[in-house]
Amino acid sequence: xxxxxxxxxxxxxxxxxxxxxxxxxxxxxxxxxxxxxxxxxxxxxxxxxxxxxxxxxxxxxxxxxxxxxxxxxxxxxxxxxxxxxxxxxxxxxxxxxxxxxxxxxxxxxxxxxxxxxxxxxxxxxxxxxxxxxxxxxxxxxxxxxxxxxxxxxxxxxxxxxxxxxxxxxxxxxxxxxxxxxxxxxxxxxxxxxxxxxxxxxxxxxxxxxxxxxxxxxxxxxxxxxxxxxxxxxxxxxxxxxxxxxxxxxxxxxxxxxxxxxxxxxxxxxxxxxxxxxxxxxxxxxxxxxxxxxxxxxxxxxxxxxxxxxxxxxxxxxxxxxxxxxxxxxxxx
Amino acid sequence: xxxxxxxxxxxxxxxxxxxxxxxxxxxxxxxxxxxxxxxxxxxxxxxxxxxxxxxxxxxxxxxxxxxxxxxxxxxxxxxxxxxxxxxxxxxxxxxxxxxxxxxxxxxxxxxxxxxxxxxxxxxxxxxxxxxxxxxxxxxxxxxxxxxxxxxxxxxxxxxxxxxxxxxxxxxxxxxxxxxxxxxxxxxxxxxxxxxxxxxxxxxxxxxxxxxxxxxxxxxxxxxxxxxxxxxxxxxxxxxxxxxxxxxxxxxxxxxxxxxxxxxxxxxxxxxxxxxxxxxxxxxxxxxxxxxxxxxxxxxxxxxxxxxxxxxxxxxxxxxxxxxxxxxxxxxx
Numbered sequence: 059x060x061x062x063x064x065x066x067x068x069x070x071x072x073x074x075x076x077x078x079x080x081x082x083x084x085x086x087x088x089x090x091x092x093x094x095x096x097x098x099x100x101x102x103x104x105x106x107x108x109x110x111x112x113x114x115x116x117x118x119x120x121x122x123x124x125x126x127x128x129x130x131x132x133x134x135x136x137x138x139x140x141x142x143x144x145x146x147x148x149x150x151x152x153x154x155x156x157x158x159x160x161x162x163x164x165x166x167x168x169x170x171x172x173x174x175x176x177x178x179x180x181x182x183x184x185x186x187x188x189x190x191x192x193x194x195x196x197x198x199x200x201x202x203x204x205x206x207x208x209x210x211x212x213x214x215x216x217x218x219x220x221x222x223x224x225x226x227x228x229x230x231x232x233x234x235x236x237x238x239x240x241x242x243x244x245x246x247x248x249x250x251x252x253x254x255x256x257x258x259x260x261x262x263x264x265x266x267x268x269x270x271x272x273x274x275x276x277x278x279x280x281x282x283x284x285x286x287x288x289x290x291x292x293x294x295x296x297x298x299x300x301x302x303x304x305x306x307x308x309x310x311x312x313x314x315x316x317x318x319x320x321x322x323x324x325x326x327x328x329x330x331x332x333x334x335x336x337x338x339x340x341x342x343x344x345x346x347x348x349x350x351x352x353x354x355x356x357x358x359x360x361x362x363x364x365x366x367x368x369x370x371x372x373x374x375x376x377x378x379x380x381x382x383x384x385x386x387x388x389x390x
Numbered sequence: 391x392x393x394x395x396x397x398x399x400x401x402x403x404x405x406x407x408x409x410x411x412x413x414x415x416x417x418x419x420x421x422x423x424x425x426x427x428x429x430x431x432x433x434x435x436x437x438x439x440x441x442x443x444x445x446x447x448x449x450x451x452x453x454x455x456x457x458x459x460x461x462x463x464x465x466x467x468x469x470x471x472x473x474x475x476x477x478x479x480x481x482x483x484x485x486x487x488x489x490x491x492x493x494x495x496x497x498x499x500x501x502x503x504x505x506x507x508x509x510x511x512x513x514x515x516x517x518x519x520x521x522x523x524x525x526x527x528x529x530x531x532x533x534x535x536x537x538x539x540x541x542x543x544x545x546x547x548x549x550x551x552x553x554x555x556x557x558x559x560x561x562x563x564x565x566x567x568x569x570x571x572x573x574x575x576x577x578x579x580x581x582x583x584x585x586x587x588x589x590x591x592x593x594x595x596x597x598x599x600x601x602x603x604x605x606x607x608x609x610x611x612x613x614x615x616x617x618x619x620x621x622x623x624x625x626x627x628x629x630x631x632x633x634x635x636x637x638x639x640x641x642x643x644x645x646x647x648x649x650x651x652x653x654x655x656x657x658x659x660x661x662x663x664x665x666x667x668x669x670x671x672x673x674x675x676x677x678x679x680x681x682x683x684x685x686x687x688x689x690x691x692x693x694x695x696x697x698x699x700x701x702x703x704x705x706x707x708x709x710x711x712x713x714x715x716x717x718x719x720x721x722x
Contacts, residue, residue, distance in 0.1 A: 085417060085593040086593050088592075088593045089593050092592075114591065117590075117591045118591060121591060229594075229596060229597025229598065230596055230597070230598075231593055231594070231595070231596045231597075258449075259446065259449045259450060259453060260420075260424075261417040261418050261420045261421050261563055262561075262563070263563070263596075264561060264562055264563045264595075264596045264599060265561025265562070265563075266561065266562075267596060
């Protein structure tokens, strides 16, 4: 069955094997996020979200009246979670913490040790870990991808994923929500019933994508994945190197996963730029180059650069970025 | 463009031509219902729903805290809307009325005259008409399908549809929400902005289904549709005739559209059947025949019979239904 194929795929990296009953198919990871936030929403509940993060969480949390509290990811510590901040943000109404790994927008890949620390904090706080692993296995640095589900016996983990990124088919709209909960805590608290209930009144992924899932998951050659990892490694390297030549931005840590890197914008080196949004608007107008202002992902006066493109386009884009800087640099 | 293809397709039957901007693509008609109910939900608002109806409306209305008020469809008047009931149910917090035509579960096809009456009532009440036309053009009786959008200048009409039924591809998950509102009332009241906002945080239909839409809509031969209409006409006839031979059920009006017919269950002719649910459970157990109990669509002690199947299977099923009746008939 389809759910069995997903369960077997994810179980390859887990100590506790998943059963098909742990798997819920969704319309992309987007719907998986919608499901879990709606399931957790109740009056006064709050959820802990990373800053910077993926703004769809904020949109959905607002829509279902789930209070958001933001903890920082630490740029000087390879964007690790500020666990002290997490502890002080949480209270008896906190229901979950969201961890995006590999990271969007930071390109971070968390270590086994750090993820275990997150799980232990979740256990201490009595909350669920929502592990957004939509970029799972898209790593190309020294750190391997470690699935959060490994720590499901420390605290219940709901893993969100899809075929969108690893197979590069975002338009196919096929994702999953998977429960890693050997202690049965989610079932006991009615979370499983709520997930089922929510999906009962929601649309399913298109049938023929569903039908293709076992083939897609089981028969994709390693070659396909290593080619993508090699491409991303190359463009991440280009990106990281060229950024060093542009004085107005600095990159606190080299991306090791996903397709993005966050760079800090130094406004004091620029003559006529107000903030990150102003920077990006003028850049688009003058250089036809689109970069996401950090404010869109929760971090003002940073920029999110995507390196999932052809090396030559990336080189060209970063040249334009440098030309833009030169033109707007503050005269010393 | 895709929206243009849908706009042109629906405009064939309308006096005011639709523009692509009037069209919103959705993940089946299911998501179209989700969108419009969420958009209309606000504290104290209520919506008028048909009884019997399509229970997904009830599920979604409950989920978004939209109060439901049910008006009857009149079995002795070919399941027309009880407009007097509509008028007395509505108040200043009523936002919309849902009309399903061709009808699920009743198989009704409404006349131009009746639909105009609905539009005039909506105008009188100052409410929106939600026209669920997912079975559009699936008609096979004497009455032609009349789209509610014709009356968009009397009251604003939001038409919901999909390729699921007419093209018989429910699993492809491609539907639409279309506004027929030449007077711009929906835009003025912020409904259009809300629709756009809701879809902004929702998943889209799978891209390659979207890509296929113009071809599907423009290049399907009339032959394909007339074949389906002929099949449904044949099975509707079989269904209607055989039902006459089964004393415990009566059909108030012959279905002219969709794939369903509602029949009244006469419990006084049965020895050991408590109600419609009991009837259907025993029928499934004894005859391996599945019929939907009316209570599931809001009408206790009725049954919904589907005739979208092979004539021979249908004959067989109705024979089993008769055998079941004979076995449970009250001895005179």
